[in-house]
Amino acid sequence: MTSLAELSTSREMLVNLTLRELRGKYKRSLLGWSWSLLNPLATMLIFTLVFRFILKIPVAAGQPSGMKIFAFFLLCGLLPWNFMAAGMTGAMGTLIANANLIKKVYFPREILVVANVLASTVSLLIELAVLAVALMLFGNIVLPWLPMVIVLVALQTLFVIGVGLLMSVLNVYFRDVQHFVSILLQLWFYATPIIYPLSLVRDATFHGHRVPLKFIYQLNPMVGFVEAMRDCLYNLRFPPVGELAYLVVVSLATLALGIAVFTKLEPKLAEEL
């Protein structure tokens, strides 16, 4: 259905829509783009205060970097997480926010979702760049690991686009998806080693049976994304190849599922909105 010519004009539209998201986001706010950095910074301060100083969560030392700063440990997990959360909720709202456009103009609708996620990707890259500079000031020479970080961001972008496509179109059909998602995100946040190290998760015994909790826990792809990012930036080591392979499989599968569901439900979109 989508011809090549359509794809090339779609690319320009994608770029323009992404720019629209980015430009529109902080228009009319005094601090403008700095909000993109101030937000994770504020979260970091709050979490550090609560979890490090009140709840006294132990700080995992970077292996082999030797870094032992909770704020950095936290940010390495928080940034990929924020990307996922913002990308997903943003994608979910975008079809409804652009209902008028969908009802009046023909264009490949998935562009709206992709543009929204890409705008979040751009934010993530800026945040990561600042984080990398800060890490280097504190002695973590992350430069050799940056190409791997880029690969991870690309991979996670595919994953988030998949989730976004799926959720955005479901949300048009069932508006309570967004309420469900806000609960899901809370659960998902604590099921991901962002504020605590992965080493705290251990298998358990239940009525004499060994429950492979750690294995189940690691099925969560966000565990992989957060851990891999932390390996690159905090620990300064190459993430385990097995985990990377799992991330590739999960990302591609999620993307395929998202595309399949979106394509199935897309034709009726203009009526359902």
Next chain:
Amino acid sequence: MIAGPPPTASLAPAVVVEGVSKTFRLYHERNQSLKVALLRRKRATYEELWALRDVSFEVFPGQTFALIGENGSGKSTLLKCIARILRPESGRTSVTGKVSALLELGAGFHPELSGRDNIFLNGSILGLSKKHIEAKFDEIVDFAGLERFIDTPVKNYSSGMYVRLGFSVAINVDPDVLLVDEVLAVGDEQFQRKCAEKFADLRARGKTIVIVSHSLSTVRSICDQAAWLQRGRLKLLGPAPAVIDAYVDEVHTERGPEEEAAATATVGARWGSGEGRIDRVELLDEQGAPTLRVHTGDRVTMRLSYSVTLPIERPVFGIAINTLEGMQVTGPNSREAGCVPDRIDGPGHVDITIDRLMLLPGTYDLTVAFTDYSALHPFDYRHRVVRFDVEPGEPRESFGGVVSLGGRWSLHVPDAVAGPAEAAEVGVAEVDVSPGPAT
């Protein structure tokens, strides 16, 4: 105005609509919540509503094609199917070449962004490359007349500016096929003229235009082919003037007696100081019988029956005839016609007799006024008090406009060719304006 060139048989159609059917769900109880969906095991109860039923036609390159019909007849749905915004349940639509749809102007503008940014954004949504937009940029801004405001966020635009910019971007996409839904009437008169010129230019360059419109006079003046949709079905397809005439005939016959009564009742507002009142306004045909349906060229009398509560000196009566769009066709009064009595002190009536009604087919509203000699102080002013229909008669003119000037046509042939110098004079009634091209 004469219709554009007829399509040559060798051309492939620019737009194909083939057996298109589209249903909408008419929800009895709309719900978009999972809970209810799970409980009922279905999303909601609804009725299937056929918006389009097995519609087929072709539009050839260079044609200006109109979709006409009453509200809810499926015109706009069909246009959206052609634009691929809606997907039909069965059948298919295909368009050859680049399509631009003028369904809503400025859809996709971001309020916080400047006009400049929005031109690029909207242009790319409509399928323009950045290079193309850059090349067209000045033309777009100039056409919209927004040079001074192009770096202002569009949220600060007036609605007219907003629509003008939207139109300007959409029309400058340089489409092969342009789909237009009732957006011709945007902006002020000057902008409308520019739009009309742009449409004429597109047609002259052989672009295909499909237009949905309620304004039959517009359709008549610019379209060569038309499809009449009735409750989702294709009722008639053919040259625009013929289809419009058939449509006007049917729609007017369909107006039942109650509706006619309703049409006689006051349509618009009434005001005035009340010393004199216009009690009844009638349209009389040649035999003097009241009617609401006349033909072009008929002898028609408008009778204003009045009464007074006080003797009135030098009263003036006036009428005005307007199109439904609000354009005033004429507005004569008795003072200018030199028909002012010194004084009236009882009921009576005023007749305005028109020997040949030169209004072209359409629906018109009659407004009447009863005023003092200055014509500024109304005793009774009845806005749009009678709505009447004019049907095709003589002179017959099928290519738009509101009035016929009743000109006489004559063809003068040079001696060498036609022999004796004799002008072949043709009476107005016999003029045969060539109909639009047949498919």
